[in-house]
Amino acid sequence: QQQVKQSPQSLIVQKGGISIINCAYENTAFDYFPWYQQFPGKGPALLIAIRPDVSEKKEGRFTISFNKSAKQFSLHIMDSQPGDSATYFCAAPPNAGGTSYGKLTFGQGTILTVHP
């Protein structure tokens, strides 16, 4: 059973600052790690993901860093904006040995608040 530990539970950042959210996972059969963004009253939306054999992925102000040896990955939001205020979830595929394509285990979520 995969476990994904996400921290912090909540984060307050000033506009223009850097937001950093961390996740740790157990073994996984496949190195694919997505981040989802959820606004109140909406479903989670895929924000950015890192694929196998890549240690960093950047899309605009959002960057994922992946440390395979430490079994950790993180989301960095540069120049944070009030519109980034949302709940962020990391996720990971099943443990090594599982063959469940598509299945993800989600972290507990981080509530990000960006003050203007």
Place this chain on the structure above:
Amino acid sequence: DAGVIQSPRHEVTEMGQEVTLRCKPISGHDYLFWYRQTMMRGLELLIYFNNNVPIDDSGMPEDRFSAKMPNASFSTLKIQPSEPRDSAVYFCASSLAGTVESYEQYFGPGTRLTVT
């Protein structure tokens, strides 16, 4: 594409009643997932299907919950009888086949269920 469609968006029912939640995945997607989200337990995978076949129902809390996918464009999650502790937001998500693509899940807007 309209995205994942869920109905109803809100459901209020009394304890003991049967509740049926509906989902239409994105056309062409092969995987369909049912999740439950609560403050206490976060985002939990209940069951998922591949090509209309249930693959993993280990997250279904108990026999009161059942899910079906009679065809590629429709799935239902049924709770019978419902209990107050079933109150949550239920999400449906879908994804394509493929090693990486199967993990890129697209969520619907959710159904907020309140059982009184």
